[in-house]
Amino acid sequence: MRIRIDPDRCQGHARCFAISPELFEVDEYGYSSLRVEGDVPPQLEEKARLAVANCPEFAIEELA
Amino acid sequence: MDWATDFDVLDPRYVGDPFPIWDELRRSCPVAHSSRRGSNWLPTRYEDVTAIAHDVAHFSSMEVAVIPFEGEEPEEPVLPYGLPPISSDPPLHTWTRRLLLPWFSHKKVATYEPLTRQLCRRLVAGLAPAGRADAAADYAQQIPVRVIAHILGVPAELSDTFTGWVRDVLEFADEPERRFAGMQALIRYFLSELERRKGEPGEDLLSVLLQTEVGGEPLDHALVLGTAALVLIAGVDTTWSAIGSSLWHLATHEGDRKRLLAEQELWPLAIEELLRAYSPVTMARIVQGDVTFAGCPMKAGDRVLMNFPAANRDPAVFEEADKVLLDREHNRHIAFGSGIHRCAGSNLARMELRVALEEWLAAVPDFSLEEGAEVTWAGGQVRGPRSLPVVFG
Ligand code: HEM
Ligand code: SF4
Numbered sequence: 001m002r003i004r005i006d007p008d009r010c011q012g013h014a015r016c017f018a019i020s021p022e023l024f025e026v027d028e029y030g031y032s033s034l035r036v037e038g039d040v041p042p043q044l045e046e047k048a049r050l051a052v053a054n055c056p057e058f059a060i061e062e063l064a
Numbered sequence: 065m066d067w068a069t070d071f072d073v074l075d076p077r078y079v080g081d082p083f084p085i086w087d088e089l090r091r092s093c094p095v096a097h098s099s100r101r102g103s104n105w106l107p108t109r110y111e112d113v114t115a116i117a118h119d120v121a122h123f124s125s126m127e128v129a130v131i132p133f134e135g136e137e138p139e140e141p142v143l144p145y146g147l148p149p150i151s152s153d154p155p156l157h158t159w160t161r162r163l164l165l166p167w168f169s170h171k172k173v174a175t176y177e178p179l180t181r182q183l184c185r186r187l188v189a190g191l192a193p194a195g196r197a198d199a200a201a202d203y204a205q206q207i208p209v210r211v212i213a214h215i216l217g218v219p220a221e222l223s224d225t226f227t228g229w230v231r232d233v234l235e236f237a238d239e240p241e242r243r244f245a246g247m248q249a250l251i252r253y254f255l256s257e258l259e260r261r262k263g264e265p266g267e268d269l270l271s272v273l274l275q276t277e278v279g280g281e282p283l284d285h286a287l288v289l290g291t292a293a294l295v296l297i298a299g300v301d302t303t304w305s306a307i308g309s310s311l312w313h314l315a316t317h318e319g320d321r322k323r324l325l326a327e328q329e330l331w332p333l334a335i336e337e338l339l340r341a342y343s344p345v346t347m348a349r350i351v352q353g354d355v356t357f358a359g360c361p362m363k364a365g366d367r368v369l370m371n372f373p374a375a376n377r378d379p380a381v382f383e384e385a386d387k388v389l390l391d392r393e394h395n396r397h398i399a400f401g402s403g404i405h406r407c408a409g410s411n412l413a414r415m416e417l418r419v420a421l422e423e424w425l426a427a428v429p430d431f432s433l434e435e436g437a438e439v440t441w442a443g444g445q446v447r448g449p450r451s452l453p454v455v456f457g
Contacts (some may be wrong), residue, residue: 011402011403011404011405011406012165013406013410014170014410014411015336017170018332019332026169026170027169028165028166028169028171028172028413029162029166029169030165030169030170030179030406039298046201048393050393052397053393053394053396054336054394054395054399055396056396056398056400056402056406057402057403058396
């Protein structure tokens, strides 16, 4: 599983970071970036899916 | 009343129990209209509210008050920049928002947590011996204003005065004189605080903004003033309303209260769910140029009420939207808005809500509404209980 954050959509709600600080980090303006490169570690896949489903800006997508 | 063509957000039925009204509107007329206090539109679907929030070219933030301010603009307005960033559009919005965001980042908010916890613990300890309290006025209302006072570097002893001004501005829209006087008093106070800091700056938000330069120039004082006023106005009523509504829910839902006490891991989901279900804040936008939206002929100057609370109850997005499910896992709520104006204080608000509920439940695990006593609600721009009499045990 791979995910991507669209920086143009992210508005810093920090929901992703609250769900998984292992996968996401937020800067001092609240904008989120990925902490992992490539595949999401299997044990974090569930959290990645939750982040996708809870971002109010639809800024995180699962790549096919 | 015909809610579809003549709604009134200050009607006691709307303030007290808006949920069935929104459900009906979503089915029959998802963007309602009213000609009371000018031409106003009221969307109730998630899809529509988020679309409008993202279309800043057609829907300006130049006026965000749900009930228009009455009275004439003075020739030289005291706040020529309004209350940036909330009442501004890009480009002013973009850089004034960046001035504020670092004060409410995740890391910064963690530094405000100990004082928030101490405050909550002290407040609830003071209430415990009586065995009863007004959970809104004696507890919820006392918390956010003191945290904001700390951030702005103004005395916590003046908290009741600050609360009074903010309530005058936000809650008494039907009394234009009271509203105007509240805003005037607030501005006059911050003007004198700015003056004082010119000589002896501290490390608070006001002092730092005064010393901030943008493009080699210090910030205009009117801009600092507007931003300081905004932080007080936006940070107090809103958060206290969220705390109050959550306590109302826990007073009336014993099962949820017990679950929160027993299941620590439930908390992050529960906080988001309480924010969704009892979203306190509605904002406004002003239509720029005639535009047809969702079949509605909107005219330049019309007001659109950004009904984030109704969007959060939309069954097209949330399963069992009208039920509070503390373990709701899919919860894309927009209690803090959507798009470029996303609440700059959302990290702070979440922390305050969580800590306030943690400390209350730790001291008062069991409580319920006092029989025969009345719960009262404020509404319009910010919805939440203003009197919430509860008994302990
Ligand atoms: C539960 C509590 C709160 C709720 C529900 C809430 C809600 C909102 C909403 C819906 C907006 C968007 C306004 C719009 O789209 O026009 C907003 C903006 C804002 N809020 Fe909050 N708020 C809360 C607490 C706070 C706190 C504690 C602060 C502290 C400073 C704060 C400061 C702001 C600011 C500065 C903006 C303007 C952001 C911008 O325009 O870019 N809010 N808030
Ligand atoms: S939840 Fe979405 S909008 Fe919020 S920080 Fe994460 S990616 Fe950005």
